Amino acid sequence: MPDRAIIFDFDGVIVDSEATWFQAWHEAFSSHGHELKPEAYAACIGTIGLEPVDELRALTGLDLSTELLAIDERAWGLTLEQPMLPGIAGLLEEIDEARLPRAIASSSDRKWVEGLLEHLGIAQGWAHVACADGDRVRAKPDPALYLEALDAIGIPTRNVLALEDSPNGILAARAAGLFCVAVPCSMTVSLDLSQADTELPSLAGISLEGLLGLFK
Numbered sequence: 001m002p003d004r005a006i007i008f009d010f011d012g013v014i015v016d017s018e019a020t021w022f023q024a025w026h027e028a029f030s031s032h033g034h035e036l037k038p039e040a041y042a043a044c045i046g047t048i049g050l051e052p053v054d055e056l057r058a059l060t061g062l063d064l065s066t067e068l069l070a071i072d073e074r075a076w077g078l079t080l081e082q083p084m085l086p087g088i089a090g091l092l093e094e095i096d097e098a099r100l101p102r103a104i105a106s107s108s109d110r111k112w113v114e115g116l117l118e119h120l121g122i123a124q125g126w127a128h129v130a131c132a133d134g135d136r137v138r139a140k141p142d143p144a145l146y147l148e149a150l151d152a153i154g155i156p157t158r159n160v161l162a163l164e165d166s167p168n169g170i171l172a173a174r175a176a177g178l179f180c181v182a183v184p185c186s187m188t189v190s191l192d193l194s195q196a197d198t199e200l201p202s203l204a205g206i207s208l209e210g211l212l213g214l215f216k
């Protein structure tokens with residue numbers, strides 16, 4: 001029986017979709033004569049509730065409902081052009097060879113996560129995929145998604161490592177009692193990720209043994 005497991009955040013850890021979402025929203029702001037600054041967008045990474053559309057509505061006084069689908073489609077198209085982030089493919093192979101459970105805990109919608117997993121060719125092998133699906137209460141920094149994944153994989157919390165790229169995600173993982181490794185993406189590299197147990201600049205070049213060796 002396996003004695004370790006890894007729970008992955010999705011956006012910004014497996015694929016750099018945080019950058020593509022920012023680009024899609026930045027273009028939408030620009031089309032209305034406004035600028036979405038990276039630092040303003042960064043506050044919404046990993047959670048639900050601090051949405052760019054709310055800021056743009058306040059700036060323009062428009063409903064923008066008809067634009068949301070176009071923005072979603074733009075972000076999807078841009079993300080389809082993105083490869084997996086460095087180190088992910090090799091790490092997944094090692095996890096499967098070691099027969100350790102792996103799961104996903106994401107504040108995104110299931111359709112988004114599972115669609116991209118399929119596109120990237122890594123849809124199989126996940127013990128559980130926990131998604132917020134628009135539920136602001138379950139979204140990070142609340143630990144609900146991690147607790148759901150923990151319950152599904154059945155490994156003691158003290159033996160499970162979480163991979164996160166944002167402050168909201170780190171807070172959720174730590175609140176669930178997990179050892180958390182921060183791996184920033186292009187949109188979060190300048191954020192304060194000090195609440196994580198440790199931080200890596202990338203997953204490139206680190207083996208499963210090395211990753212699990214980070215446990216205190």
